[in-house]
Amino acid sequence: MTSSSLTSPQDAPAVQGRSLWQDAWRRLLANRAALVSLIVLTLIAIAAVFGPLFLPWSYDQIDWDHVEAMPPDFASGHYFGTDSLGRDLLARTLFGGRISLMVGILATFVALTIGVTVGTVAGYVGGKTDQFLMRFVDLMYSVPLTFFVIILMVFFGRNFILMFLAIGAVEWLTMARIVRGQTLTLRSKEFIEAARASGGSTPAIILRHIVPNVLGVVMVYVTLTIPNVILLESFLSFLGLGVQEPMTSWGMLINDGAAELEINPRTLIIPAAFMTATLFCFNFLGDGLRDALDPKDR
Amino acid sequence: MSVLDIKALDVRFANTDGEVAAVSSLSLSVEKGECLGIVGESGSGKSQTFLAAMGLLAPNGRTSGEVMFGDTNLLTADEKTLNDLRGDKLAMIFQDPMTSLTPHMKIGRQLTEVLVRHRGLSATFARDRAIAMLRRVQIPEPERRFNMYPFELSGGLRQRVMIAMALLCGPELIIADEPTTALDVTVQAQILDLIRKAKEELETAVILITHDLGVVAGLADRVGVMYAGRLVELGDVRQIFKAPRHPYTKGLLACTPRLDDATGGTMPTIPGQPPNLQNLPAGCAYHPRCPFIMDRCRVERPPLRPTPTGSLSACFLEGSPS
Amino acid sequence: MWSYFARRVAIGIPTLWAVITVCFFLMRLTPGGPFDAEAPVPQEVLNNLRARYHLDDPLWQQYVDYLVNLLRGDFGPSFKYHDFSITTLIAQGLPVSLENGFCALILAIVIGVPLGIAAALAQNTRRDYVISATAMTGIVIPNFIMGQVLILIFGVWLKNSIFHLPAGGWNDGAFANRILPVFCLALPYVAYLVRITRGSMIEAVRANYIRTARAKGLPFRLVVLRHALKSALIPVVTFLGPATAFILTGSMVVETIFQIPGIGRYFVQGALNRDYTLVMAVTILGAALIIAMNLAVDLIYIWLDPRVRYDQQ
Numbered sequence: 001m002t003s004s005s006l007t008s009p010q011d012a013p014a015v016q017g018r019s020l021w022q023d024a025w026r027r028l029l030a031n032r033a034a035l036v037s038l039i040v041l042t043l044i045a046i047a048a049v050f051g052p053l054f055l056p057w058s059y060d061q062i063d064w065d066h067v068e069a070m071p072p073d074f075a076s077g078h079y080f081g082t083d084s085l086g087r088d089l090l091a092r093t094l095f096g097g098r099i100s101l102m103v104g105i106l107a108t109f110v111a112l113t114i115g116v117t118v119g120t121v122a123g124y125v126g127g128k129t130d131q132f133l134m135r136f137v138d139l140m141y142s143v144p145l146t147f148f149v150i151i152l153m154v155f156f157g158r159n160f161i162l163m164f165l166a167i168g169a170v171e172w173l174t175m176a177r178i179v180r181g182q183t184l185t186l187r188s189k190e191f192i193e194a195a196r197a198s199g200g201s202t203p204a205i206i207l208r209h210i211v212p213n214v215l216g217v218v219m220v221y222v223t224l225t226i227p228n229v230i231l232l233e234s235f236l237s238f239l240g241l242g243v244q245e246p247m248t249s250w251g252m253l254i255n256d257g258a259a260e261l262e263i264n265p266r267t268l269i270i271p272a273a274f275m276t277a278t279l280f281c282f283n284f285l286g287d288g289l290r291d292a293l294d295p296k297d298r
Numbered sequence: 299m300s301v302l303d304i305k306a307l308d309v310r311f312a313n314t315d316g317e318v319a320a321v322s323s324l325s326l327s328v329e330k331g332e333c334l335g336i337v338g339e340s341g342s343g344k345s346q347t348f349l350a351a352m353g354l355l356a357p358n359g360r361t362s363g364e365v366m367f368g369d370t371n372l373l374t375a376d377e378k379t380l381n382d383l384r385g386d387k388l389a390m391i392f393q394d395p396m397t398s399l400t401p402h403m404k405i406g407r408q409l410t411e412v413l414v415r416h417r418g419l420s421a422t423f424a425r426d427r428a429i430a431m432l433r434r435v436q437i438p439e440p441e442r443r444f445n446m447y448p449f450e451l452s453g454g455l456r457q458r459v460m461i462a463m464a465l466l467c468g469p470e471l472i473i474a475d476e477p478t479t480a481l482d483v484t485v486q487a488q489i490l491d492l493i494r495k496a497k498e499e500l501e502t503a504v505i506l507i508t509h510d511l512g513v514v515a516g517l518a519d520r521v522g523v524m525y526a527g528r529l530v531e532l533g534d535v536r537q538i539f540k541a542p543r544h545p546y547t548k549g550l551l552a553c554t555p556r557l558d559d560a561t562g563g564t565m566p567t568i569p570g571q572p573p574n575l576q577n578l579p580a581g582c583a584y585h586p587r588c589p590f591i592m593d594r595c596r597v598e599r600p601p602l603r604p605t606p607t608g609s610l611s612a613c614f615l616e617g618s619p620s
Numbered sequence: 621m622w623s624y625f626a627r628r629v630a631i632g633i634p635t636l637w638a639v640i641t642v643c644f645f646l647m648r649l650t651p652g653g654p655f656d657a658e659a660p661v662p663q664e665v666l667n668n669l670r671a672r673y674h675l676d677d678p679l680w681q682q683y684v685d686y687l688v689n690l691l692r693g694d695f696g697p698s699f700k701y702h703d704f705s706i707t708t709l710i711a712q713g714l715p716v717s718l719e720n721g722f723c724a725l726i727l728a729i730v731i732g733v734p735l736g737i738a739a740a741l742a743q744n745t746r747r748d749y750v751i752s753a754t755a756m757t758g759i760v761i762p763n764f765i766m767g768q769v770l771i772l773i774f775g776v777w778l779k780n781s782i783f784h785l786p787a788g789g790w791n792d793g794a795f796a797n798r799i800l801p802v803f804c805l806a807l808p809y810v811a812y813l814v815r816i817t818r819g820s821m822i823e824a825v826r827a828n829y830i831r832t833a834r835a836k837g838l839p840f841r842l843v844v845l846r847h848a849l850k851s852a853l854i855p856v857v858t859f860l861g862p863a864t865a866f867i868l869t870g871s872m873v874v875e876t877i878f879q880i881p882g883i884g885r886y887f888v889q890g891a892l893n894r895d896y897t898l899v900m901a902v903t904i905l906g907a908a909l910i911i912a913m914n915l916a917v918d919l920i921y922i923w924l925d926p927r928v929r930y931d932q933q
Contacts, residue, residue, distance in 0.1 A: 139635050141861070142914055144906035146869045147887065151646065151899060154891045231762055238764045238873065239888055251762075258768040262776060272765055279760035354831055357743075377840070385837035392835075397828040402850045402925055411846075412836050447926045463836070 024216070027292040034288025037281035044278055048097035057088035059095035060246035071266070083267050084260060092248055093271050099249040100275065103164050103233045104226040110168025111175055111225060116218060118172070119179025120206045124187055134180065137173050145170040146232070153241040160243055163236070167229050175221055182214045216293040223286035227279040234275065250275040300327040301471050301503040302351065307363035307373075309343065309350045309527075318575050320346040322527045323363070328471065331501040333494075335518030335535065337511060337550070339572050343527035344507050348473045352390055353380045367471070386416040389464035393476035395456035399448035405432075405459055406444035412466050431462040435492055454485035461492055468500055475507045490517055511554050515539060523547050526573040526583035529602060533609025543611035545588045582613070590615060628918050632911040639907040640690070640900075644683055647896045673697065695901040700893045706901045709886060714905065716790065717875070717882035721867040723802045725860075728809035733856060735810075736817025740852075741844065743822055751814060758811025763870055767804045767877040774800060788879040801878045805870050809863060816855050824852040850924050857920045864913040868906045 028034050057063065062085055072081045080089040122133040149166045156162055186192060186209075195205050234251025236242045242252050250271050257268030309321035321343040328334045338344040349355050351365045351372050365372040367388060370379060384390075392398040400408060409431070410424035419427065425444070432440035435458040448456055457477060464472050474493060478486040494517055497504050506518055514521055514535065521538045523531040523546065531544040542548045549568040570587035573579070579586055585595040592614055602612045670676045674685065689696060695706035739751040775787030791797045824830070825848050833847040834840070871884030879885075883902050890898035 138631070139638060142632070142635050142907060142910045143639050144865050144868055144903060144910060146865070147899075147903045147906055148646075150887075150891050151643075151903070154894065155646070227760065231760075234762055235764070235869070235873065238762070239876075240892070254762075254765060258765065261768050261772055268765070268768075272761075276760050280756060283756055283760065352835060354834055381837040381839055383837065384835055390835040392828060392832060394828060398832045400829040400833065400847045401927065403847070411838065415837055449927050460832070463832075 020216075024289075024292040028288055031288040031291065033284045034292070037284040037288070040277060041281045041285065044097065044274065044281075045101060048094050048101055051094040052091055052098070055088065055091045055094070057091050059091045059248065060087065061091075062087055080270050081266060083256065084264070089267065089270055092253060093250070093274055096248045096250045096253045096271060097274055097278070099243055099247060100230050100233060100251065101278070103160075103167070103249065104230040107164035107167040107171065107229045107233075108222055108225045110165060111171035112218065112222060113172075114169070115172035115175025116179050116211065116214070118176040120183050120210050120214065122176070123180040123183025124206055124210055125202065126187075130180075133176075137176055140173055146235075149232070149236070150239065150241060153236060160247075163233070163243070164229075167232055170232075171225055171229060175218070175225070178217055178221055179214050182217050183210055186210055186213055220286055220290045220293065223282055223289055227282040230275065230279060250278075300329050301367070302505070303327040303364075303366040304347070304351070305364040305366070307347065307350065307365060308361060309346050309355065310360045311356065312358045312360065317360075319578075320359075320527055320575065321350070324524075324527075324529050326522055326529060326532060328503045328505060330470075330503055331497065332520065333497055333504040333506060333518045335514035335521040336505060336507045336524060337509065337514055337521060338524035339509060341526075341572060341575065342524040344524045345475050347524075348390075348475065348505060348507060352384060352388065352473065353377075354390075382416075385412050386467045387470045389467070389469040389472050391457075391460050391464050391472065391474040391477045394480050395453050395460055396480065398460060399456055401448055403447070404444070405446055405448065405451070409444075409459070409463055409466065412463060416467050427466065428462070431466055432459070435459075435462045435465070436488075437462070453481055454488070457481060457485075457489055458492065461489070461496070465496055465500070465502075469502055471503045471505065472496065473505045473507070476509070477506070478513060479508070479510070486513075493517065511539075511550060523550070526578060527575065528583065528612065529610075530584070530612045531609060532602070533605075533607065533611075537607045537609050541607050543605045543607065543609050543616065544613050545590050545615070546584050547611075549587075624922075625915075625918065628915055632915065635911060636904070636907055640687070640904055641683075643900050643903050644686060645679075647900060648679060648682070673699065690904075695904075696897045698895055698898055700890070700895040700898070706897050709898065710883060710901055710905065713881055713883040713886050716793070716880060717871050717884055719793070720798065720802055720805060720874070720880070720882065721864075721871060723798070724806035724809060724867060724870075725863070727802060727806040728813055731806075732810040732813025733817050733853075736814040736856075737821050737844070737849075737852070739814065739818045740821035740825070748818075752818065755811040755814035755818075758807050759815070762873075763804050763808055764873045764877060766807055767800075767874060770800050770804055771877070788877070790878075790880045797878075801874045801880060804877075805867065805874045808870065809866065812859065812863070812866075813856060816859050817852065820855040821848065821852040824848040827851070854921070854924055857917055857924065860920075861910060861914040861917050864910050865906070868909065 028038075052059065063082060072079055080093065083089055083092065118133055118137070122130040149170055152162065152166045153159075192205065192209055195209050200208070230250070233242060233249060234254060237249055237251030238255050242255075243249050253271035254268060254275065257264075257266075257271060261268050304327065305325050307321055307324045308319065310317045310319050324343075324347060326334070336344045336347070346355070346359070350359065350361050351367075353372060353375070355361070361373050363373065367383065370383065372380065372383075375383075399405070406425065406428060409428035410419075410421065413419045413424040413427055414421075417424075429440045429444055432443060437443055437455060437458050443451065443455070443459075448459075451459065457480075461477075472493070477493065478489050481489060490513060493504060493506070496502055504517075506514065508514060518535050520533065521531075521535050522529050523538075523544065525546050531538065531542070531547045533543075538547060539551065542551055546568075552566045553568060568587055573583050579596075581597045582588070582595045582600055585591050588595065590613075594614060598614075600612045600614045600616075602610045603616050605611050605616050667676070674682060677685070686696065693707060695710065698704050698706050698709060701709065735751050735755070739748045739755075742748045771787045774783060774785040778784050785800050786794075786797050787800075789797060821844075825844065827848070830843060830848055833843045838846070868884065871882055872888050873884075874880070875882040875885035876888055883905065886898055887902040889895070890902065
């Protein structure tokens with residue numbers, strides 16, 4: 001038993017005016033690892049989105065004066081040097097980050113949409129629908145889904161849209177399970193009863209009352225899914241199934257760099273450092289969010 | 299000779315907003331063979347006081363003061379010393395029998411491990427002793443239950459198992475933390491009866507923590523009433539029921555339903571809200587709810603003082619030269 | 621208990637059938653085939669090829685034939701390695717992958733679970749932070765980077781020292797050739813297990829019955845090992861199912877980097893070559909493996925939590 005159980009819920013005056021979200025936000029900012037992660041992520045995202053606009057070289061432009069991989073050189077504007085084809089490494093890393101982050105966010109959004117829909121419907125409607133949907137999820141769990149993503153990428157070509165659709169279609173399973181669990185506990189709550197008693201339709205109740213209340217858990221899971229997707233994309237790039245040249249992503253840059261690891265480690269280390277930092281931050285942020293929204297051991 | 303002697307005990311919990319005082323300068327003692335009832339609302343610090351004595355506080359809990367058990371100060375004793383006492387001379391029964399037994403271990407093993415730990419008994423001896431103890435706490439077919447898992451037993455039976463576990467080594471002190479709260483009313487009486495028998499037959503001292511005055515009335519010799527982490531009244535059980543001194547105790551007694559209540563009116567309640575430990579009122583913590591409030595109650599904290607009935611009470615109504 | 625087990629098996633079989641069916645039609649209905657890769661082939665040759673592989677039969681006929689052959693343990697001929705049947709390829713590759721996967725799994729459990737427990741019991745201390753941060757590193761660094769780095773260190777930099785390890789190849793499963801791939805395969809796994817064990821152990825020691833066990837005077841170590849460990853292991857065991865899938869995916873990477881003739885590499889090559897039958901065979905095997913692992917998980921549950929035994933009757 002901790003001190004939190006010593007204070008009774010009626011002590012409203014002491015915590016007046018602090019909503020659940022404000023409270024969680026305050027706790028999140030108090031968590032140093034999460035706060036630093038949030039700042040670093042914001043910086044990386046801003047750099048990836050706007051950075052390329054301010055660089056002297058674009059990601060696919062070949063500097064014919066430096067076609068060999070070149071160490072950082074400020075005079076020619078290659079702040080991180082160039083790759084083996086004479087392309088600016090910083091520009092490529094930032095542009096690759098744009099693609100990696102975009103795939104991560106879009107695929108997670110796909111997973112989120114499917115997962116929340118299936119989870120809330122299964123949990124709220126219950127009965128046969130629930131059984132059917134959850135059986136299906138169980139079934140999907142015993143399928144080697146990465147194999148299917150690879151098969152899809154091979155047979156339908158390396159297509160950017162298909163990539164995040166396919167990854168999203170793989171990642172929704174856990175989300176659906178978690179959301180269903182939350183919905184089940186919500187369903188028996190009084191305010192849902194009240195909404196039902198006052199004649200709310202099922203979709204309306206799900207949208208207006210269930211979804212907002214599962215948002216916390218979903219947000220934690222989203223933060224932890226994005227890095228998974230970025231990893232999966234880099235894995236596809238490693239197999240040569242990622243985005244197509246001259247487009248690039250962190251995974252592709254790392255893969256290119258790995259090939260030159262012995263002669264030119266810089267081309268591996270720089271994109272790898274960006275990607276690893278991003279993954280770290282997402283994971284720390286996710287852990288921090290979970291603690292902030294579920295203050296069990298406060 | 300007192301079995302347990304608590305002097306100026308403070309229990310605090312560190313959290314993100316600073317520290318919360320769960321128990322403040324609490325002193326009391328328990329005599330051999332005596333049953334001391336501790337009454338209070340949830341959050342009054344009654345459980346934390348004795349968890350602190352057992353060395354079982356949550357990791358963020360801090361203590362100061364002194365809890366003497368024989369010659370040992372339980373607050374400063376090392377883990378080894380505590381472990382030698384716990385389960386042997388010092389036993390505890392917890393509130394919720396449904397979750398207080400390890401779900402994946404058979405009852406028998408959970409009992410015998412105590413004897414193996416403290417008495418060094420062999421498996422067969424331990425088994426015999428454990429089954430004998432199960433019989434003693436009136437568990438039917440003890441040989442069969444011995445090989446069962448907790449989830450195969452009812453709540454009442456599980457609490458009997460907990461009691462058997464506490465009695466195995468013949469402890470000098472049993473701390474029973476709300477032993478009947480999670481149980482049916484009929485089972486409650488049986489469990490209390492078991493505790494009474496243990497106390498009488500083994501001359502064990504019992505500390506009975508509860509929010510239910512009825513439980514205390516049936517079993518305790520003395521009663522301590524706690525409010526917001528402090529002892530507000532302490533005295534003989536009959537005196538306290540007959541002539542409560544502290545306004546909070548009076549309030550509690552007035553709220554207890556009585557079968558002989560002929561008025562047939564509504565149940566009285568104590569107005570206001572239980573105290574928030576994070577934000578205690580200055581002076582006497584009970585003053586916002588007290589019907590006898592005086593000016594000095596808002597600024598000054600009343601000490602625990604003797605009263606004409608022999609009880610101790612922490613209220614300015616006592617001894618004020620009026 | 622056995623009826624419970626039988627029911628789980630009964631769920632597994634239709635799952636496998638569904639995987640086979642989806643896989644089959646996905647393969648046959650996608651544009652492009654195994655033979656339209658390089659230089660254009662004369663129509664006549666193409667027809668001959670299609671006839672040889674029964675690709676000119678009606679689709680349902682092909683499907684039924686495939687299922688029937690599968691029941692006989694025959695995965696059909698490879699579209700690319702003309703002289704091999706898929707069954708032969710699998711018979712060569714599967715043991716290699718299984719051995720590596722199994723070694724990695726054991727290694728990961730032996731390292732990951734104790735580390736997770738150590739971190740949990742020292743929650744929010746320096747030891748916890750160091751272990752957790754290291755585990756996080758294992759999760760965020762993809763094993764294709766890790767593999768390359770390991771090769772660079774042990775295969776290149778330490779070439780002339782006693783720590784030198786082969787940078788690749790299988791060499792019929794020589795011990796030295798296994799070390800790096802198994803380690804590389806196990807690493808992300810170790811990391812996940814540390815995180816899962818840490819979380820579940822923190823949860824487990826908060827249970828009321830842990831307080832009871834401590835109140836009995838049992839030493840803390842014994843309390844953890846005897847009373848907390850079993851319930852803390854439930855999420856760890858649950859992870860074994862998905863972990864099989866991870867190992868399969870990981871074997872694609874590791875076998876490609878270290879040039880090991882296992883089914884992971886076959887799958888990658890098969891996919892890139894559009895070798896339908898090979899890709900299908902590996903996918904089906906993978907699904908069978910995951911299903912089998914989930915069954916094993918169910919059996920371990922029964923041991924970990926006796927309630928399961930009774931609830932299902």
